[in-house]
Amino acid sequence: MSKLQDGTHGTGLYILQFEAIGFQTMISHISLQINKMAAPTTFMKCYGRCLQRPLSRLLHGKSVRQFSASCTTSDAASPLGAHESTSDIFRTSESSPANHGMQHVGQYYTIPKQDVKKILPVGSPTRWEQMIVPFQEAAIMVRQPAVETIDYLKRANYDHPPVRYVLYGRRGSGKTMTLCHTLHYCHSQGWLIVHVPCAISWTVKGRFDYIDSVRHEGMYDQPAFSTEWLKYFRARNEHFLKELQSTDSYVWSKRETTEKGQPLLAIVDQGISRPKNASDAIGVILKELQRQSWSGAFKMLFAVKGVNGFFADKTIVRKPGGYIIPVREMTMVQHFKKMLQGKWINGAIVTSVDQHLLRPPRNDYKPLHLLQKEGFEMMDPFVPIYVDNYTDKEFESCIAFYKEKRWLQNESAYSEDGKSQLRFLTEKNPGSLCRVCASL
Numbered sequence: 001m002s003k004l005q006d007g008t009h010g011t012g013l014y015i016l017q018f019e020a021i022g023f024q025t026m027i028s029h030i031s032l033q034i035n036k037m038a039a040p041t042t043f044m045k046c047y048g049r050c051l052q053r054p055l056s057r058l059l060h061g062k063s064v065r066q067f068s069a070s071c072t073t074s075d076a077a078s079p080l081g082a083h084e085s086t087s088d089i090f091r092t093s094e095s096s097p098a099n100h101g102m103q104h105v106g107q108y109y110t111i112p113k114q115d116v117k118k119i120l121p122v123g124s125p126t127r128w129e130q131m132i133v134p135f136q137e138a139a140i141m142v143r144q145p146a147v148e149t150i151d152y153l154k155r156a157n158y159d160h161p162p163v164r165y166v167l168y169g170r171r172g173s174g175k176t177m178t179l180c181h182t183l184h185y186c187h188s189q190g191w192l193i194v195h196v197p198c199a200i201s202w203t204v205k206g207r208f209d210y211i212d213s214v215r216h217e218g219m220y221d222q223p224a225f226s227t228e229w230l231k232y233f234r235a236r237n238e239h240f241l242k243e244l245q246s247t248d249s250y251v252w253s254k255r256e257t258t259e260k261g262q263p264l265l266a267i268v269d270q271g272i273s274r275p276k277n278a279s280d281a282i283g284v285i286l287k288e289l290q291r292q293s294w295s296g297a298f299k300m301l302f303a304v305k306g307v308n309g310f311f312a313d314k315t316i317v318r319k320p321g322g323y324i325i326p327v328r329e330m331t332m333v334q335h336f337k338k339m340l341q342g343k344w345i346n347g348a349i350v351t352s353v354d355q356h357l358l359r360p361p362r363n364d365y366k367p368l369h370l371l372q373k374e375g376f377e378m379m380d381p382f383v384p385i386y387v388d389n390y391t392d393k394e395f396e397s398c399i400a401f402y403k404e405k406r407w408l409q410n411e412s413a414y415s416e417d418g419k420s421q422l423r424f425l426t427e428k429n430p431g432s433l434c435r436v437c438a439s440l
Helices: 079-090 113-120 126-135 143-153 175-188 222-245 264-273 273-297 307-311 331-338 367-379 394-402 416-426 430-437
Strands: 011-019 028-035 045-047 109-112 140-143 162-168 192-196 298-302 314-318 324-325 348-351 385-386
Touching: 045 126, 079 394, 113 175, 113 222, 126 430, 140 175, 140 394, 143 162, 143 175, 143 385, 143 416, 162 175, 175 192, 175 298, 175 348, 192 222, 192 273, 222 264, 222 273, 264 273, 273 331, 307 331, 307 367, 307 416, 324 394, 331 348, 331 367, 394 416, 394 430
Parallel strands: 011 045, 162 348, 162 385, 192 298, 298 348
Antiparallel strands: 011 028, 109 140, 314 324
């Protein structure tokens, strides 16, 4: 530290040197005259924005914070060196989920650009999906529930029916990101992936997306949702669909038929080109995949976000006359519920339960309450995996990541006092922390 005094005991001259992160030259020198200072006066060097308010008002009137990561008391320290040392703490260079272990917990890894479009589902967490553009990367934090799930998948016996895994936890705790991490692992291992981005959205969205089913009396098809899902499924598993062949012939109309021995891709294209057949095409595809799983030609992951949406009571679809269509009368839902029964091998079922349906009591996030009796009996037995809020290490990594991306721009939030306030406000909940930091 350096010290400048004007020869009096009560007056000192602070010289604060501010330097923007990533620049090698000083951008400004600011002199502040502070009166009535009993203690000797010193100056510090801070890397960040120039503070235009007096030091006595820094952090809303509290005492000057202890500068750690962004500030230093050493004149010889460089901002680039400090930035790199911080980056090493909350990032890992290991981008393969298969190699992630407990030593990587609390660190971010980046999904390769060539995998983002196949990993990123059509109903992925909206906030995370929106951040990919300003952050210029798709980063996921390695967390203990994901490491645990991947470890189970590595050690499972795939000669038996699939093991069911249920991710559960408080709202915003990171269940969906844990599921995305698991999806990335299975994609990197060459698995065929059957993914339902959000089962709950099929029951609470698409108010007018329904038609009477031609092949299933008393049931209803959802052509828009079905077509959208088939497009996503085709883009992700096209190489499998070209190799696998149908084991039966399927008649769609008087003029349209899929003959036995044709690639499954033809069935998918039939559903995409004829939306009225999309729900039935999904049923045929899922039946063929379950049947051909016994050949051992591929491993299959069936992943569902908000699986309790399959066991809800009613949809928001109201027919003329006031009849509200129940979930059990949706053909697409019934097709996927058959997959949950696990009458196939060489695969795994990874699901999550969400509180978005808000069944009372609304604070109960446990599978028994959210799945209800029907869902719990269908899923039983299953392996429950609890997804908790951030640990202290994960919280610090998240703050460091937001700081690196300039997402958290309030300088006072980096102080110990600022972090304590964020912990108190958000309870270290990932979703709450993201929302609060967005406004700082």
